[in-house]
Amino acid sequence: MNLKLVNAAVFLLIAAFMLLYYGMVYFQMPSPLARGIFFGGAITLCIGLLSQHQVKNRKHAFVRILGVISATLAGGLAAFYLSGLDAGLGIIGPVIAASVVGLAGFEILQKLGKSELAPPMYCGAFIGMSSYAFFSIEMIAAVCLVSAAVYILANDLYAGSGGKLGTIAFIGTTIVRKLGENLF
């Protein structure tokens, strides 16, 4: 497989989703001043994206494909289940569920000596933050598979930029939700 092509494709996929999400912000802008700031932000976003684009013929770092898929699935299903759980104080909610899964999962993975699987597990926890109004548990499992694939292909693109995991989760949820709306 041509790694350069894969890198460029995944880079463009992530950039396209970012531009889509940012573009949708425009329709929420309340005033002309805010719209001006929006366009200024669009320019800096593009400059930032251009500075990120270093598609070299890198060797993909060795990742355990099965490990990444199972970590994403475990994180996603646990967080989704937990966020809908009716605790004594009410529904637990996505933020608490995802952070509890992230913290507990990290400690467990560290005990097992597999702390390199903590990022995909946390990415799964973000997938589990999806709303029960739009997602069923089967759809969450499908999202986890899509996101695990993107995670493996993205490898060290956007490395070190906060929010990369969430973006990968967002790509999965958007694709599966759109497919789900059209198929069923």
Next chain:
Amino acid sequence: MLEFAILIISILSALLTYEIGSVRNKSAVRASAISSLIFGLPVYLAPAAGIAAGAFAMMPAAAMGASFVGMSSTKAVPSRIWIVVSAAVFSGIFLFSSPAFAGNGGGLGISALISVISTIGIKKTATEFRKILAKKSSAH
């Protein structure tokens, strides 16, 4: 008022995560989870104490999203000032994010990545600007 509260919470949460995760070099995943629990639990527990969370129900999500900003490595975002800028950009995107994507997991994460990449863009523009200014002053 709410906008201001979200801005402050975002900056605090991002700085806390950056401090634990990147500067102190404890894992970023753990740092982000800890800081979203710190800022999320009080709002979650508020109804039990008889306080209506009301408008502040948005706080945990803002804190969690901003903690993703703080997950940036010291290589990508080298100083705390840029984390503050990035968290401020994040709170803007968070406040105006489209309802079309509501309910999709990962919306907070993509807002965080957009703000981090924009901040890298702002930083690049600022350094180029400074270079041009320095050139001009040395030419005179």
